[in-house]
Amino acid sequence: MSLFEVDGWGLEKRKLGLDKSSVDIEPKKPSNNSSGEDRSQDKQDRREKSGKRDKNDKKGKKRSKDDTDYEASEISEQNETKRQKSEIPPGVPDGIDPSNLTPLQRKMLSKLSGSRFRWINEQLYTTDSATALSMISKQPELFEEYHKGFASQVESWPENPVDTFTRELVYRGVNKMVSSPGGLPGVVVNGHRKVVVSDMGCGEANLAVQIDNFMEEYKKDGKQALKKFKKKYGGGKDAALKNKKLDFEVHSFDLKKINDKITVADIKNVPMADESCSVVIFCLSLMGTNFLDFIKEASRILMKGGELWITEIKSRLSDPKCVDFIKAIEGLGFKLRNFDDANKMFTKFEFFKPIKSAKVSNVGEIRNGQTEGKWLLKPCIYKRR
Numbered sequence: 001m002s003l004f005e006v007d008g009w010g011l012e013k014r015k016l017g018l019d020k021s022s023v024d025i026e027p028k029k030p031s032n033n034s035s036g037e038d039r040s041q042d043k044q045d046r047r048e049k050s051g052k053r054d055k056n057d058k059k060g061k062k063r064s065k066d067d068t069d070y071e072a073s074e075i076s077e078q079n080e081t082k083r084q085k086s087e088i089p090p091g092v093p094d095g096i097d098p099s100n101l102t103p104l105q106r107k108m109l110s111k112l113s114g115s116r117f118r119w120i121n122e123q124l125y126t127t128d129s130a131t132a133l134s135m136i137s138k139q140p141e142l143f144e145e146y147h148k149g150f151a152s153q154v155e156s157w158p159e160n161p162v163d164t165f166t167r168e169l170v171y172r173g174v175n176k177m178v179s180s181p182g183g184l185p186g187v188v189v190n191g192h193r194k195v196v197v198s199d200m201g202c203g204e205a206n207l208a209v210q211i212d213n214f215m216e217e218y219k220k221d222g223k224q225a226l227k228k229f230k231k232k233y234g235g236g237k238d239a240a241l242k243n244k245k246l247d248f249e250v251h252s253f254d255l256k257k258i259n260d261k262i263t264v265a266d267i268k269n270v271p272m273a274d275e276s277c278s279v280v281i282f283c284l285s286l287m288g289t290n291f292l293d294f295i296k297e298a299s300r301i302l303m304k305g306g307e308l309w310i311t312e313i314k315s316r317l318s319d320p321k322c323v324d325f326i327k328a329i330e331g332l333g334f335k336l337r338n339f340d341d342a343n344k345m346f347t348k349f350e351f352f353k354p355i356k357s358a359k360v361s362n363v364g365e366i367r368n369g370q371t372e373g374k375w376l377l378k379p380c381i382y383k384r385r
Contacts, residue, residue, distance in 0.1 A: 117149030125379035129288035136255040143256040161311040166210045171239040185278040194247045201285025202252035205261040268293035277301045289373030308351040331361040
């Protein structure tokens with residue numbers, strides 16, 4: 001079938017009528033040879049057979065409640081599977097060259113891609129992280145489709161939040177020595193301090209790519225690397241090359257490994273040792289309905305004095321001053337250092353993990369019977385068109 005063939009067109013190719021010679025439409029008449037006595041005998045035989053069936057049913061074992069419940073559960077699961085499958089918009093066929101399509105076909109193709117992106121996005125925001133990981137593990141193509149759609153959304157933004165984090169890491173890194181006042185916190189690795197970053201929900205690991213690209217230039221010529229970086233990313237007016245021993249190590253975690261920089265993980269449980277990280281970043285990645293578990297994990301892997309950076313879409317926050325959100329994060333052992341809502345689309349938070357252990361609440365206490373995806377950060381759902 002061609003891409004936009006509609007079932008029912010091209011009727012000349014199909015036979016729609018019935019061949020009367022092959023269909024018996026005359027009702028059967030009783031045979032003239034049947035006598036009244038024969039008909040009475042037939043009725044008697046039918047009554048006897050019916051009686052035997054009733055008797056056998058009474059002798060048969062009754063179905064237990066467990067059997068009934070199991071069958072009901074099985075039917076329910078089948079119906080749920082059918083319902084979920086019916087909700088997934090169809091995929092775009094492979095091998096289609098949009099340049100060969102008519103304007104109408106390109107428009108229809110765009111709508112099809114958009115509906116897939118919206119569906120995947122909704123699943124990621126309205127399910128917990130374990131369910132999301134299971135979904136992507138079973139249908140890995142959904143991850144790439146989602147990030148392809150996400151990239152098209154980013155193109156319309158005034159700025160990508162990932163670039164903001166890249167700038168802060170580089171400018172603070174070169175301007176101050178690691179672990180000095182105003183500098184980035186560092187973990188001691190093999191006798192020297194290194195800035196170990198964990199990018200939670202990294203997508204395509206763009207943060208790691210950008211930092212690695214800078215460090216490659218920095219090791220050759222620090223001044224030239226910084227000049228080139230400023231030209232590309234802007235800002236950094238006061239940044240100067242004062243730290244010639246800067247060293248980064250970026251760990252990138254997400255649901256699928258689309259390049260060598262990514263480690264597949266449910267970000268409520270990442271493969272890093274306790275207090276082995278100096279900066280944890282969540283860039284638009286508090287998506288699961290259990291995202292407080294992600295913050296708890298960030299506290300586990302962060303060193304004392306380490307920093308937690310979060311950027312989220314403004315419309316997700318339950319109140320403009322973010323009182324509930326800040327309180328929830330601080331309840332898990334952090335302190336707010338900076339809060340920036342100057343951007344019209346995003347709000348940025350910088351927390352730190354105190355040197356002296358702060359009082360930590362149980363995640364269940366903070367939730368108070370409600371998942372955080374329902375009251376603390378609203379899911380980011382695109383309108384259906």
